[in-house]
Amino acid sequence: MALLLLTLCIPGMAAAAEKSTEAIKGTPVIDGFIDDIWGKAVTEKLENWRAGTPEANANATVKTMWDEEYFYMLVEVTDSLVSSDVNSTPWFNDSVEFYMDEGFEQDVVQEIGDMSVRIGAGNEVSPGAPGGEIRNGILSGAQHVEGGYVVEIAVPWESAKDKVAVGYVFGYDVQVNDDATGTGTRDGIVRLANTGQPKGSNPSLYAIVTLADAPAADPVEETPSSGSAGEAAVNPDTGDNGLYLVWFGLLLLSAFVYMVSYRRSAAK
Numbered sequence: 608m609a610l611l612l613l614t615l616c617i618p619g620m621a622a623a624a625e626k627s628t629e630a631i632k633g634t635p636v637i638d639g640f641i642d643d644i645w646g647k648a649v650t651e652k653l654e655n656w657r658a659g660t661p662e663a664n665a666n667a668t669v670k671t672m673w674d675e676e677y678f679y680m681l682v683e684v685t686d687s688l689v690s691s692d693v694n695s696t697p698w699f700n701d702s703v704e705f706y707m708d709e710g711f712e713q714d715v716v717q718e719i720g721d722m723s724v725r726i727g728a729g730n731e732v733s734p735g736a737p738g739g740e741i742r743n744g745i746l747s748g749a750q751h752v753e754g755g756y757v758v759e760i761a762v763p764w765e766s767a768k769d770k771v772a773v774g775y776v777f778g779y780d781v782q783v784n785d786d787a788t789g790t791g792t793r794d795g796i797v798r799l800a801n802t803g804q805p806k807g808s809n810p811s812l813y814a815i816v817t818l819a820d821a822p823a824a825d826p827v828e829e830t831p832s833s834g835s836a837g838e839a840a841v842n843p844d845t846g847d848n849g850l851y852l853v854w855f856g857l858l859l860l861s862a863f864v865y866m867v868s869y870r871r872s873a874a875k
């Protein structure tokens with residue numbers, strides 16, 4: 608608590624980590640549809656408005672996940688008018704930009720190795736901010752949904768390939784561009800991090816993400832093992848009981864037949 612107060616009281620100390628989060632371990636399918644496992648990931652809201660307002664423009668959240676092959680990001684955009692590919696300049700269209708400072712060098716401009724890519728609401732892929740690079744092997748999927756759209760992306764590890772493990776830390780950022788009028792002009796720009804950077808992309812200000820463990824599995828519901836096993840146990844009993852009844856019936860019948868024939872022979 609004392610440390611927290613101290614941190615809050617010293618300007619600059621808190622600014623360094625303007626946004627930090629963690630990525631759960633897991634492997635979603637990259638198709639723009641939200642896998643169940645995303646429900647266990649940390650949700651971060653994009654709140655750094657560079658243009659537009661939360662009331663007039665698209666709002667968004669991002670979730671992250673990782674495995675040995677990829678870093679995954681899921682962005683859910685609330686957008687009352689989704690349009691794609693209206694303007695040939697891709698950042699004027701509804702789109703999501705993804706940035707990674709995978710080596711965590713925290714340079715002030717994007718350097719070689721800093722991933723940067725833009726995915727349109729219709730899954731159009733284009734290079735992100737100048738200096739960054741689209742990485743070979745990126746997978747992406749986008750889907751229009753009621754009230755907006757969803758973008759899912761997988762970025763293959765490169766420089767951190769041999770380092771990724773629980774506890775690995777690096778920088779990433781996300782920006783959503785909104786064309787609110789559907790005319791191919793950008794009206795809203797909101798970022799996850801990068802506060803104070805009016806243009807371009809500054810890896811030293813990216814959100815800091817720590818790779819975390821896989822989420823705990825849901826408790827397995829008590830399967831009514833008595834159900835199947837019970838049935839199996841009950842059925843033969845019922846069968847046996849039925850068999851006994853048949854035998855008992857036959858016994859009574861033969862006793863009856865015997866008595867009748869005995870009386871008849873006695874009467875003769």
Ligand SMILES: [Ca+2]
Nearest residue numbers: 636638640642
């Ligand atoms: Ca999916």
Ligand SMILES: [Ca+2]
Nearest residue numbers: 708710712721
């Ligand atoms: Ca870097």
Ligand SMILES: [Ca+2]
Nearest residue numbers: 688701786787
């Ligand atoms: Ca829009």
Ligand SMILES: [Ca+2]
Nearest residue numbers: 786787788792
């Ligand atoms: Ca517009």
